[in-house]
Amino acid sequence: MSGAGFDTVAARIDGYRDEAIALERTLTAIPALSPKNGGKGELAKCRALEAYLRGFGLTDLRRIDAPDPGAEEGIRPNLIARIPGASSERTVWVMSHLDIVPEGDLKKWDSPPFEIRVEGDKIFGRGVEDNQQGIVASCLAARALLETGTRPAYDVALLFVADEETGSELGIQYLLKQDPKMFRPVDLVIVPDGGLPDGSMIEVAEKGIVWIKVTTLGKQCHGSTPERGINAHVAAAHTIVKLRSLYKKFGARDEVFDPPISTFEPTKKEANVPNVNTIPGEDVFYIDGRVLPQYDIAKVLRRVKTIGRQIDRKFGTTTTVETVQRDNAAPPTPVDAPVVASLRKAVERVYGVQAKPMGIGGGTVAAHIRRAGAPAAVWARMDETMHGPNEYALIPNLLGDAKVLAHVMLQA
Ligand SMILES: [Zn+2]
Incomplete structure (x- = not known):
C-alpha cells in the first residue's frame, strides 16, 4: 500500500x-x-x-x-x-x-x-x-x-x-x-x-459451551427420620464437589483466552421442598461449562456421567445428566x-x-x-x-x- x-x-x-x-x-x-x-x-x-x-x-x-x-x-x-x-x-x-x-x-x-x-x-x-x-x-x-x-x-x-x-x-x-x-x-x-x-x-x-442439567433422585421422608429416606440434596452436594475435578481432568491452559482455562461452574439450583422438615427426594442443579477448543464436549459429558454413577453407588441415588445447550468450539x-x-x-x-x-x-x-x-x-x-x-x-x-x-x- x-x-x-x-x-x-x-x-x-x-x-x-x-x-x-x-x-x-x-x-x-x-x-x-x-x-x-x-x-x-x-x-x-x-x-x-x-x-x-x-x-x-x-x-x-x-x-x-x-x-x-x-x-x-x-x-x-x-x-x-x-x-x-x-x-x-x-x-x-x-x-x-x-x-x-x-x-x-x-x-x-x-x-x-x-x-x-x-x-x-x-x-x-x-x-x-x-x-x-x-x-x-x-x-x-x-x-x-x-x-x-x-x-x-x-x-x-x-x-x-x-x-x-x-x-x-x-x-x-x-x-x-x-x-x-x-x-x-x-x-x-x-x-x-x-x-x-x-x-x-x-x-x-x-470456547465451546456446554450447559448441563444434573438431576439427583433419592427418597423423600420426614426431616426427623433421615434413615427412612435418601437425601438427594446431600448426594447432589457431593456431586458438585466431585465435579470440581473437571478443572484438573480438562486442565489445559491456552493463554489466548481469558481466563486461560476451561471452566465448569455449578450455577442454577432448582427449588426442592418448600418446608424445612422434609428431606428432599429430588435435587436439580445446572453447570455452565466453557471448554477450550482442544477438548471434545462429549468427553466432558461422559466424565460428568461417570461421577454421577460413583455418587449413586455411594448414596443409593439415581443421577441423570442432560445437556441443555451444547456447542463445540x-x-x-x-x-x-x-x-x-x-x-x-x-x-x-x-x-x-x-x-x-x-x-x-x-x-x-x-x-x-x-x-x-x-x-x-x-x-x-x-x-x-x-x-x-x-x-x-x-x-x-x-x-x-x-x-x-x-x-x-x-x-x-
Ligand atoms: Zn451485535
Whole structure:
C-alpha cells in the first residue's frame, strides 16, 4: 500500500463527522427488530441502507432474502455491497448486523431510544453501537475509497446480515446454507461487533459451551427420620464437589483466552421442598461449562456421567445428566492469520494501540464463519454499552474504526 493513499482516505474520513451522525440518525429511526422480539424485521432499514450506498456510488449490491412469514413482506434481508480491488485473489469482508434488540425499560432512557441524541462526542440511541457502529464505519470506509478514487488492494465486500440477535438462522447461517463456500480460506473477515474501549482486543477464538442439567433422585421422608429416606440434596452436594475435578481432568491452559482455562461452574439450583422438615427426594442443579477448543464436549459429558454413577453407588441415588445447550468450539482463527496481522497494523497506525489476539467465553456470530473455514476476527473500538439503556457510540470511534477498516482494505 502506498502511504499517501491511506493518508488521503483518512483525511477524507476526518471530514465525515456530520455524515456519521446523519447515517446513525437514519438507521436508528427504523427499529429493525426480529419478529421474535415483536418487530417486523430489517427490510425497511436495509432499503434505507441500500439507498445510502447507491447515493455515493456503491451500486454493486446483492440482496439475499431469507423467508420469514412474520416479517415485513415475508422477508429477512441480507445485503452484500462489493467494491472491486486491484486483485481478486482475496476478499476483505466486513460483516455487521442490521437487527437490534428491544429498547427495554423506557424509564431508564434519558431520551427516546429511536431518535438519536448527540452530546459532545457521544451519539445515544438503540442500535447506535450494536451494530450500527460497524455499519457506519464500514460504509464510511467504502465511501472514502470511492470518493478519493482509491482502489483497494483486494476485493471488498460489505456484508449486512439479518437476525443476529435471535440466533442468525435467517442471517449468516442462511447465507452459508445457500452458499457454503461464500468465504474462502484466504479471505479476511472482520466482524466489528465487539471490542474494548481502547481497541486492543482482536477476538479470534471462543470456547465451546456446554450447559448441563444434573438431576439427583433419592427418597423423600420426614426431616426427623433421615434413615427412612435418601437425601438427594446431600448426594447432589457431593456431586458438585466431585465435579470440581473437571478443572484438573480438562486442565489445559491456552493463554489466548481469558481466563486461560476451561471452566465448569455449578450455577442454577432448582427449588426442592418448600418446608424445612422434609428431606428432599429430588435435587436439580445446572453447570455452565466453557471448554477450550482442544477438548471434545462429549468427553466432558461422559466424565460428568461417570461421577454421577460413583455418587449413586455411594448414596443409593439415581443421577441423570442432560445437556441443555451444547456447542463445540469453532476452530480458532490462527493468531498469525492475515486478518489478525492486518488489523494489528491498522489499529497501531490509526489509534497508536498494540492490539492482541484473544479468545472469549463463547457464543459469537463469528463462530459460524470459522466453521465455514474462513478466518474471522471480531474487532471494534467500543465501550460495549450494547443492549443496555442509553446505548451510545463515540463519534471518534465511528471515524477511527472507518480508518482502520480502510487501512486493512488498502493493505496488499
Ligand atoms: Zn451485535
